[in-house]
């Protein structure tokens with residue numbers, strides 16, 4: 001089923017897998033529980049003169065179905081945790097070697113992107129800036145220093161399955177690797193004031209050659 005925007009990042013498929021794993025297991029458990037609750041209600045004995053049985057769970061025989069439910073749910077939960085842990089470590093806690101280092105800065109209400117200039121180093125005098133237009137090379141590991149000037153913003157790149165809050169006074173380095181060329185939206189996912197909805201940018205994922213041209217052009221401007 002394709003209800004998400006096209007995945008264009010190296011780790012998007014892994015995140016989608018976890019989403020579907022949890023959704024399907026929880027949906028199946030939900031249907032089973034709903035059935036167990038509703039079935040006795042609609043199937044109760046019509047003869048009200050007969051005494052009804054009330055099971056208090058005094059012995060294991062009466063409790064075994066409860067235990068089975070607990071064990072099944074625990075197995076499902078631990079399988080989620082097990083799968084999530086490796087994905088979380090890979091995406092959130094590891095910084096693979098970078099091909100490009102940029103800064104993504106949120107401010108009311110625009111995105112500022114800072115690239116290293118000709119010296120290849122960020123935070124030097126020759127840095128290059130762009131507003132609401134981010135260009136990155138395809139298949140490059142990009143480190144993003146995510147920052148905010150004023151209030152809390154959040155960098156959301158749906159096609160990369162990427163989201164990270166941008167906090168004033170802090171610089172949070174995350175990474176992304178886009179594997180398909182094209183134009184993708186980058187929006188703010190944290191309500192940050194009256195024009196929050198307009199805080200949108202475009203990411204152009206292009207060949208390394210085109211990317212170098214873009215930066216050279218920005219540098220001249």
Ligand SMILES: [Cu+2]
Nearest residue numbers: 153188192199
């Ligand atoms: Cu914002």
